[in-house]
Amino acid sequence: MADRFDQHAVRHRMKLLRSDGDVTLYANRDDVPCPACEEPFDRLLLTERRSHSFDLGDTDRLCVAREADRLLVCTHER
Numbered sequence: 001m002a003d004r005f006d007q008h009a010v011r012h013r014m015k016l017l018r019s020d021g022d023v024t025l026y027a028n029r030d031d032v033p034c035p036a037c038e039e040p041f042d043r044l045l046l047t048e049r050r051s052h053s054f055d056l057g058d059t060d061r062l063c064v065a066r067e068a069d070r071l072l073v074c075t076h077e078r
């Protein structure tokens with residue numbers, strides 16, 4: 001596994017849902033593997049903020065991957 005998740009390398013396999021500068025949210029549309037558990041995620045949040053709150057809804061698993069300057073959060077839905 002790479003030290004850093006390269007969203008640009010798999011950009012064509014994801015749909016951009018939201019981009020606020022320091023927060024980016026993608027939906028998976030081609031079974032891109034989760035950087036934490038390696039199973040395809042449903043949504044991926046990339047954030048450079050210090051804290052976040054989440055409403056989990058139908059999320060079955062929440063995965064996080066920490067990098068030097070950002071946090072990745074992947075959700076796996078039922």
Ligand SMILES: [Zn+2]
Nearest residue numbers: 034036037063
């Ligand atoms: Zn995962």
